Amino acid sequence: MPYDLKELAAISGMPGLHRLLRPAHHGVLVESLAERPVRTLAPAKNKVSLLSEISIYTEDPDVTVPLTEVFERIHQQHGPTLPVSAKSGESELSSFLAEIIPDYDRERVYQSDIKKLVTWYSLVSQHRPYQEAQEAASEPESALTNPEAPATAEPTADEPLSTGGIISELDPEPTPTGDPEVTQTGAKKSRKEAE
Structure with a gap:
């Protein structure tokens, strides 16, 4: 978005x-x-x-176009400045919206709604940054996105372990009680015992 x-x-x-x-x-x-x-x-x-909950009616009664998508379409075609304003004529405003949403419902979307849309878009484009979509090329390729990438080998003994790694023989034995509070040197003292 x-x-x-x-x-x-x-x-x-x-x-x-x-x-x-x-x-x-x-x-x-x-x-x-x-x-x-x-x-x-x-x-x-x-x-x-x-604004995130407002949509534009289309000729299909079950389909509406969210305002976020309308703003995206406007930006793709016109950038931050619009060829119309809220003071433009009815025919100009109608043709502008028809260019953005060809199947908008001409009976349920009033001229006052199109004027609000134009005013809101102008305000948002002036005071909010447009965030470019991140391109897939900028992300590092992995074996999931690139099937030709070599499979990752298992870690060596001196590498840090991950969930898929092998536990080395030098790792300490787990505590007999399974209690995370217990260490190799004995149980931790509680605050009351320490006082």
Whole structure:
């Protein structure tokens, strides 16, 4: 997920987007997503809509597109700047969303929803870093990802042991009681015995 939307929310009665910080006695402590963030208390009576839980309706009533995926599609096609704004005309906004989600439901997704989407994307792209997906080439290859890689040999006696290693003969005998508190030199004294 390139944009992390988990802690971002739209709050009724409060303009813009906010980052949720922590619950408070009479609401939620939030920080505005702005050039100069301001912390404030969102009252409990205000509706908090987490961006990570918002989806766009499609023509298939059983399928919705999560906002995180919509943001990813927008970023792939347009980058951080959009060709439209919340003040663009209805036809421009509709064609913009149709470019991103060709099968979006034109009856259930209103112009006000598209304006919110454009505004939210602009805010998030300005104030949150886009995280590039890690490429598989940057990860070291293993025998699981590369079948041509040689199989790992068993460790030698001087190598540290792993769960697949061989226990050397020099290792001490296990304690007879199986109690981890007992060492080779005898039982540990409890705090009461030591005093």
